[in-house]
Amino acid sequence: MSLLAPLGYSAESCGYCKDDNGVRTLNSRACYYFSSKSLSPEVYQLLVDRGWRRSGTVFYKPDNVRHCCPHHTIRLPVAEYTPTKDHRKAINKWNRYVLGDDYINEATKLYPKSKEEKARLRNTFDLTTAAHESEYGQIQRPPEPAHRFEVTLEPDTFTMEKYGLFKNYQQHVHHEKASETTPGSFKRFLCSSPLHAKTSSNDGKPQKLGSYHQCYRLDGRLIAMGVLDLLPHCVSGVYFVYHSDFEKWSFGKLSAMREIILASEGAYKYYYMGYYIHSCPKMRYKGEYQPSYILDSESYEWNLINGDLRKLLDSKRYVSMARERRLKETRSTDVLPNTTKDVTDDYSDYPLPTAAEGGEAVKRGMSLFDLKIPGLMTVDEIEEEIDLGQVAIKDLVAWDTGEVRKPQTFKGIIAELVACIGVDAAIDIVVDLT
Numbered sequence: 001m002s003l004l005a006p007l008g009y010s011a012e013s014c015g016y017c018k019d020d021n022g023v024r025t026l027n028s029r030a031c032y033y034f035s036s037k038s039l040s041p042e043v044y045q046l047l048v049d050r051g052w053r054r055s056g057t058v059f060y061k062p063d064n065v066r067h068c069c070p071h072h073t074i075r076l077p078v079a080e081y082t083p084t085k086d087h088r089k090a091i092n093k094w095n096r097y098v099l100g101d102d103y104i105n106e107a108t109k110l111y112p113k114s115k116e117e118k119a120r121l122r123n124t125f126d127l128t129t130a131a132h133e134s135e136y137g138q139i140q141r142p143p144e145p146a147h148r149f150e151v152t153l154e155p156d157t158f159t160m161e162k163y164g165l166f167k168n169y170q171q172h173v174h175h176e177k178a179s180e181t182t183p184g185s186f187k188r189f190l191c192s193s194p195l196h197a198k199t200s201s202n203d204g205k206p207q208k209l210g211s212y213h214q215c216y217r218l219d220g221r222l223i224a225m226g227v228l229d230l231l232p233h234c235v236s237g238v239y240f241v242y243h244s245d246f247e248k249w250s251f252g253k254l255s256a257m258r259e260i261i262l263a264s265e266g267a268y269k270y271y272y273m274g275y276y277i278h279s280c281p282k283m284r285y286k287g288e289y290q291p292s293y294i295l296d297s298e299s300y301e302w303n304l305i306n307g308d309l310r311k312l313l314d315s316k317r318y319v320s321m322a323r324e325r326r327l328k329e330t331r332s333t334d335v336l337p338n339t340t341k342d343v344t345d346d347y348s349d350y351p352l353p354t355a356a357e358g359g360e361a362v363k364r365g366m367s368l369f370d371l372k373i374p375g376l377m378t379v380d381e382i383e384e385e386i387d388l389g390q391v392a393i394k395d396l397v398a399w400d401t402g403e404v405r406k407p408q409t410f411k412g413i414i415a416e417l418v419a420c421i422g423v424d425a426a427i428d429i430v431v432d433l434t
Contacts, residue, residue: 002043002429003394006417007033007058008407009368011359014068030063030355032373032420039194041209045231046425048073051295051375053274054229054238056188061420062275063373064297065318065347066355071275072294074286075234075302078264078271083127084288087257090250091130097249098134098218100146111140131261148219151258156211158183158191161222166190169241190227190239200232202267211238214258216251226255228262234270235263256289276305278313297374298322318347320374350374367405368416377419379404386423388414392430 014029035058044054051073052061064070083091096104113121132138136148166186170176190213197210208230216224224242228235237259242251256273263271276294277283286292287310293302294309299322303309312319327345350372352358358371369379382388382404391414402411410433418426 001038002040003036003038003432004417004421004429005035005432006413007035008413008416009033009063009359009362009371009373011066011355028355028359029068030066030358031060032063032368032416033058033060034417034421035059036194038196040196040428041198041229041231043425043428044195044229045233047421048231048234048236048272049295050300050420050422050425051297052421054194056190057194063355063358065350065374066353066358068355069277069279070297070318071277072297074273074276074292074294074305076260076271076273076289076292078260078269080291081127081260081271081289083125083257084290086288087253088125088130090253091127091257094249094254095130095134098145098147098149099139103143103145106143107140110142127257128261128264131257148217150217152215152217153208153262154213154215155197156191156193156213156227158187162186162191162213162215162225165222165225165243166241168243172244172247193229195229202232205267207232207266207268214255214262216242216255218246224251224255226259228259230266230268233268234272235259235266235268236272237274252285260289278310279317296320296322300375318374362407365406365408367407367412368419369405373420377422379415382415382418382423386418386426388418391418391426394430394432395434 009030009032011028011030037057039059044052047059047061050061051064051071052059053071053073054060062071064072099107134145134149136145136150139145160183163183163186167178167181170181171178193211195210197208197212200207200209209232211227211229214226214228215222222243223246224240226240227238229238230236237256240252240255242255256271260271263269271289273286273289273292275283276286276292287305290305292305294305295301296303297318298320301322303321309319309321312321312324323345347353352361352371361371362368368376377385388404388411393410393414402409404411404415406412407416413433414431417431421429
């Protein structure tokens with residue numbers, strides 16, 4: 001059973017907006033939230049494909065038209081991925097460090113490759129083979145490599161070993177104070193996920209679903225860890241940490257390629273890297289993994305990140321390709337009387353243009369249907385596609401007296417939740433309003 005507790009819409013300070021000195025600005029982000037301590041991977045897959053992400057047990061969907069730095073869900077079809085020169089360099093450099101020159105020279109003599117294999121390796125780069133090349137369980141022995149490197153997929157349970165790694169990363173990379181990096185914060189953020197762990201089947205292959213820790217150990221020491229949500233169609237990266245001792249080894253690139261390989265070997269089809277934030281230079285790297293697509297906030301279509309899309313993202317704070325097409329049609333047909341064909345988009349169909357204004361209006365009782373959020377179902381669409389009475393509600397009271405457009409009522413709360421998560425997810429959940 002998937003159990004959701006609506007938390008509603010709010011605006012707060014943004015952790016990505018900083019000035020040239022790295023100091024947080026007063027910009028604010030706007031999101032719709034719910035919490036859940038029990039959610040099926042199937043339902044979460046539906047939500048991810050509508051722009052949702054989770055942080056521990058809290059799930060959030062950005063209001064991109066009002067968000068100071070719009071967050072776009074990004075995904076990569078793993079079968080189409082081609083590593084860049086920098087990606088190949090990172091993995092080859094790590095393999096040489098792990099194996100060591102002595103091992104490489106001796107193994108070349110003991111296990112010579114055929115002419116055909118040498119030619120293939122010169123002309124192609126096999127990512128999966130390269131990634132596994134330095135794993136202790138995959139290498140040929142003797143001789144022994146310089147280091148014993150192992151990568152394992154483990155349950156997302158708390159251990160002091162994992163916490164120690166997390167603490168080092170947060171303090172050295174994000175410059176958090178020791179008081180901010182506690183075992184409790186680590187547990188809430190990255191352990192004991194609400195997603196149900198189970199094994200399913202995809203194309204005849206066993207497929208793990210749920211949340212896991214992909215642990216990297218060197219000579220028995222935990223040096224890095226990826227926190228992953230494994231969903232029916234994707235490997236979704238939640239967070240990644242590495243020890244400061246290994247900062248020079250480009251573990252950001254290494255981990256992304258590892259997670260792409262995990263998706264490919266597990267028949268998950270796609271790799272989701274969280275949010276692509278074009279206005280944040282530190283988050284643009286995700287677009288380097290090609291071909292990547294970002295989710296349209298209004299139509300939920302996937303658009304390839306190419307030159308044309310990047311130009312739009314450079315010139316506009318909020319971009320929806322579906323909206324651009326509608327605007328182009330308006331310009332070409334000139335259906336509006338007494339207007340020129342050069343119609344600019346003033347976003348006038350979205351009232352209250354800032355997160356702060358939207359958040360304050362909702363506090364005063366404005367319905368999300370009146371505020372309007374990109375991708376939000378309308379009242380007419382809800383009434384056409386679902387009977388709200390079919391949504392399972394725990395300990396339901398006072399249902400008949402509520403109104404869809406009154407967010408203070410139970411019916412209003414449910415209507416806004418359904419409008420944000422979509423009908424397909426709504427029929428598979430139980431809502432906790434207590």
